[in-house]
Amino acid sequence: MIAFEGVTRSYGEKLAVAGLDLTIPRGELFALLGPNGAGKTTTIKMLVGLLRPSRGTVQVAGHDLVRDPRAAHLHLGYVPDEPCLYEKLTGREFLWFIADMFGMPKAAAEKRIAAEISNFELGEFADDLAESYSLGMRQRLVFASSLLHDPDVLVLDEPMVGLDPRSVRIVKDLLRERTRGGMTVFMSTHTLAMAEELADRVGIMVRGRLQFLGTVVDLRARGSGSVEGAGGGESRSLEQLYLEITSTDGPGSSP
Amino acid sequence: MMPPPAPDAVPRPISSGAESGIFLRLRWLIARSTVGEMLRTSRLRVSLVILLSALFWGSLFGLFHEAFTFVDSLHAEVISLLFNAFFSSLMVMLVFSTGILLYSGLYTTPEARLLLTLPVRSETIFAHKFQEAFWFSSWGFILLGSPMLTAYGVVRHAPWPFFVLIIPFMVAFVAIPATLGGIVCMALVAWMPRLRLHALSIAVGAALVAMIGLAWMALASPRADAMSAAWFEQAFSRLSITEQRMLPSWWLSSGLIEAAARAKDGTVARHQTEALRFLAVLVSNALILQLVGRQVAARLHRLGASQLVSEIPTRRQRRMSWFDELLSRAGTDRGRPLRLLIVKDLRIFRRDISQWSQFVIFFGLLGLYFWNVRVFNYQHAYAAMIGFLNLAVVGLILSTFTTRFVFPMISLEGRRFWILGLLPVNRDQIVWSKFIFSFVGGIVPCCLLVALSDTMLGIEPWLIALHEVCCVVLCAGLSGIAVGIGARMPDLREVSPSKIASGFGGTLSLVISSLFIIAVVLVTAVPVHIRFAAQERGFAAAGWTGADRGVALGLAAAIVLGLLATFLPLVLGLRAFRRLEP
Numbered sequence: 001m002i003a004f005e006g007v008t009r010s011y012g013e014k015l016a017v018a019g020l021d022l023t024i025p026r027g028e029l030f031a032l033l034g035p036n037g038a039g040k041t042t043t044i045k046m047l048v049g050l051l052r053p054s055r056g057t058v059q060v061a062g063h064d065l066v067r068d069p070r071a072a073h074l075h076l077g078y079v080p081d082e083p084c085l086y087e088k089l090t091g092r093e094f095l096w097f098i099a100d101m102f103g104m105p106k107a108a109a110e111k112r113i114a115a116e117i118s119n120f121e122l123g124e125f126a127d128d129l130a131e132s133y134s135l136g137m138r139q140r141l142v143f144a145s146s147l148l149h150d151p152d153v154l155v156l157d158e159p160m161v162g163l164d165p166r167s168v169r170i171v172k173d174l175l176r177e178r179t180r181g182g183m184t185v186f187m188s189t190h191t192l193a194m195a196e197e198l199a200d201r202v203g204i205m206v207r208g209r210l211q212f213l214g215t216v217v218d219l220r221a222r223g224s225g226s227v228e229g230a231g232g233g234e235s236r237s238l239e240q241l242y243l244e245i246t247s248t249d250g251p252g253s254s255p
Numbered sequence: 256m257m258p259p260p261a262p263d264a265v266p267r268p269i270s271s272g273a274e275s276g277i278f279l280r281l282r283w284l285i286a287r288s289t290v291g292e293m294l295r296t297s298r299l300r301v302s303l304v305i306l307l308s309a310l311f312w313g314s315l316f317g318l319f320h321e322a323f324t325f326v327d328s329l330h331a332e333v334i335s336l337l338f339n340a341f342f343s344s345l346m347v348m349l350v351f352s353t354g355i356l357l358y359s360g361l362y363t364t365p366e367a368r369l370l371l372t373l374p375v376r377s378e379t380i381f382a383h384k385f386q387e388a389f390w391f392s393s394w395g396f397i398l399l400g401s402p403m404l405t406a407y408g409v410v411r412h413a414p415w416p417f418f419v420l421i422i423p424f425m426v427a428f429v430a431i432p433a434t435l436g437g438i439v440c441m442a443l444v445a446w447m448p449r450l451r452l453h454a455l456s457i458a459v460g461a462a463l464v465a466m467i468g469l470a471w472m473a474l475a476s477p478r479a480d481a482m483s484a485a486w487f488e489q490a491f492s493r494l495s496i497t498e499q500r501m502l503p504s505w506w507l508s509s510g511l512i513e514a515a516a517r518a519k520d521g522t523v524a525r526h527q528t529e530a531l532r533f534l535a536v537l538v539s540n541a542l543i544l545q546l547v548g549r550q551v552a553a554r555l556h557r558l559g560a561s562q563l564v565s566e567i568p569t570r571r572q573r574r575m576s577w578f579d580e581l582l583s584r585a586g587t588d589r590g591r592p593l594r595l596l597i598v599k600d601l602r603i604f605r606r607d608i609s610q611w612s613q614f615v616i617f618f619g620l621l622g623l624y625f626w627n628v629r630v631f632n633y634q635h636a637y638a639a640m641i642g643f644l645n646l647a648v649v650g651l652i653l654s655t656f657t658t659r660f661v662f663p664m665i666s667l668e669g670r671r672f673w674i675l676g677l678l679p680v681n682r683d684q685i686v687w688s689k690f691i692f693s694f695v696g697g698i699v700p701c702c703l704l705v706a707l708s709d710t711m712l713g714i715e716p717w718l719i720a721l722h723e724v725c726c727v728v729l730c731a732g733l734s735g736i737a738v739g740i741g742a743r744m745p746d747l748r749e750v751s752p753s754k755i756a757s758g759f760g761g762t763l764s765l766v767i768s769s770l771f772i773i774a775v776v777l778v779t780a781v782p783v784h785i786r787f788a789a790q791e792r793g794f795a796a797a798g799w800t801g802a803d804r805g806v807a808l809g810l811a812a813a814i815v816l817g818l819l820a821t822f823l824p825l826v827l828g829l830r831a832f833r834r835l836e837p
Contacts, residue, residue, distance in 0.1 A: 009565075011565050045564060048372045049371060049372060049557070050368060050371055050372065050560065050561065050564055051561050051564045051565065052557075052558070052561040069374075069557060070268060070374045070375070070376065071268070071374075073372065073373060073374035074266045074267070074268065074374045075266075076372070078372045080368070080372075082365070084365035084366065084368060084369040086281070086285060086366070088284070088285045088288040088289050088292075089281075089284055089285065089288070093284055097277065097280075097281055098373070100269075100273075100277045100280075101269075101274075101277060101373045101374065101375055102266035102267075102373075102374060103266055103267040103268060103269040103273070103374075104266060104267075129288060149266040150266075151266075
């Protein structure tokens with residue numbers, strides 16, 4: 001559903017993403033981890049069409065983001081780390097704007113908007129202007145808008161920032177349910193616990209290169225020399241393993 | 256908990272027309288909400304804006320009516336030349352202003368990033384943002400141009416269709432340079448992302464130099480010839496460069512002149528047909544350029560946006576400049592926090608191109624104008640009055656800066672309270688630091704400009720000294736008003752300085768500043784005028800006369816006004832800022 005093929009992106013002389021080859025199938029929740037400046041945001045920007053690769057291609061549902069961005073965007077939902085809303089629109093008006101942009105029939109849009117308002121508990125303030133919203137309320141509204149058209153691919157950039165514990169729970173439940181229904185989720189996060197809890201696979205990026213790609217179980221196995229709980233050698237916490245991989249003098253190797 | 260997605264909620268591509276319809280609805284909703292809110296919460300501001308606009312329009316109409324009556328009586332054909340010069344200058348300015356507005360709208364705003372992630376055509380995004388930029392860059396032109404053209408129609412006894420055609424002519428004309436600005440902007444961003452700022456600066460600089468050069472060529476002549484018939488003739492022959500038939504400004508000028516004309520027998524049909532032809536030329540060119548603009552957007556918009564995202568801001572690691580270091584170390588330890596706050600504001604000012612570039616452009620243009628007032632010959636009394644008018648202009652320009660840049664400083668500081676609140680800095684010092692920054696920053700260029708103006712006008716030394724004192728009074732008062740009201744009415748929710756400045760507090764600050772400038776200039780200018788009048792009539796004898804006492808009293812009144820304008824708002828602002836809970 002998502003395919004990065006030989007993707008390289010540089011900023012002047014600085015290589016932000018180097019030769020990324022990554023395929024994420026339908027229904028998978030993929031978490032991209034890495035320290036600040038590792039290339040996560042660049043990868044996400046290329047995936048949503050804000051940035052073009054210097055080399056290689058990025059495809060969503062078989063559509064190239066550079067050659068046919070509109071077709072690719074029809075299959076995409078995006079929740080940025082800084083939610084953007086029209087301050088002088090109400091939450092409901094914003095949802096209608098997004099639904100219209102995705103060409104949803106009126107009756108279907110009405111149903112979906114009502115459902116998402118209910119899912120994200122937006123009802124209380126859906127008819128207030130967005131300028132009065134807190135960060136958490138904004139984030140919930142952007143989540144709702146990104147799911148309105150039931151996208152095949154949902155891209156999340158630090159999705160839990162600003163959300164209260166109840167909203168975090170709502171989002172986690174939603175991600176599980178939607179991925180079970182076939183939606184592919186690409187998520188960038190710094191929260192290891194969340195990746196561990198939700199992700200089918202994780203990728204750890206360091207200085208523009210994927211240093212690890214696999215399941216959390218693979219990651220633990222790589223750290224301890226055996227799968228945790230299998231009675232093998234000394235097991236280490238996920239945090240320790242992550243720090244080892246991402247440390248500048250760590251053992252990181254190509255995937 | 257989550258219902259399965261509805262099977263009919265499948266996204267589908269929509270037509271270009273449907274996309275435009277959605278943006279139109281978006282614009283309507285935003286406009287409705289904005290206007291509704293303004294009417295609910297800012298009635299005073301809205302009334303003030305409408306009143307001032309009407310006043311401005313009426314004054315311009317009166318001014319242009321007089322001017323056209325004068326010019327019409329001299330040389331009727333001169334009108335065409337004036338129109339061409341005026342509209343061609345505006346055309347150049349509109350290309351730049353729309354280009355700059357579109358740069359922000361298409362690439363740098365959060366909305367631009369949102370739209371780039373939606374399945375919407377680039378050409379529709381261009382059309383949507385173009386309409387916005389078109390409105391922002393043309394309203395000033397319409398506010399300035401409509402009283403001028405209405406006055407022209409009235410003076411020439413134009414038939415009614417002329418008045419009906421004014422707005423369509425102006426709108427069709429503005430669309431041409433505005434679209435050109437958009438096309439240039441997209442091409443620059445896509446093909447020369449690294450060079451765009453330099454290219455833009457060079458282009459703006461070249462355009463300014465060309466315009467100043469043109470004005471200089473047109474107006475410069477020996478002092479003795481100034482304002483004479485020969486001077487006019489020479490100036491107009493130089494301005495004829497703007498009468499190129501391929502320029503949209505010529506189509507506009509010619510169309511308007513035709514629309515206002517009558518045949519010798521009083522019939523208008525032939526002239527009206529000709530006017531409509533010119534309008535058709537403007538409209539068709541505007542539409543063709545729109546098509547070109549949309550094609551350019553389809554090819555270059557996403558490419559340009561990507562190029563721009565690719566840029567990494569330069570990370571400066573310069574050491575503290577010698578001036579900053581000197582300022583932060585000079586004086587006592589007790590005053591160090593205050594000096595450090597000033598150094599911080601100074602650095603922000605230096606690194607914010609939008610602040611210092613506007614400062615340089617406005618004061619630079621004013622300097623050029625003052626440098627050129629020597630072209631004309633003046634009598635003493637006339638020169639003194641022009642000197643006071645120039646003083647008022649310097650004050651008014653400074654007041655726009657204090658309102659736009661100094662007034663929002665406290666509000667912006669309020670947002671950083673978590674930094675300042677934890678430092679051993681007295682809240683009063685924050686307010687005083689802004690005042691000193693604004694006062695010292697304003698006094699140097701303003702006093703220099705006033706000295707330049709007075710020297711070029713050949714004003715006597717005592718009057719130069721009086722103007723300089725008034726200038727210091729204005730700088731102190733305007734800084735006090737902006738900082739005091741800024742501290743009294745901070746807007747802690749807003750992050751954009753321009754939006755803070757355009758709020759109620761900013762408007763109030765600007766209005767009070769304008770009244771203060773008028774008051775200071777009047778109380779000093781009127782006694783000086785009376786003194787010169789007395790001298791002319793031979794009333795003034797040597798020594799201390801009643802007229803001299805009047806001048807001294809006027810100066811004293813100006814100083815009292817300055818002290819009031821400085822300290823009253825500052826005291827109110829300090830009190831409010833001490834109580835502020837961010």
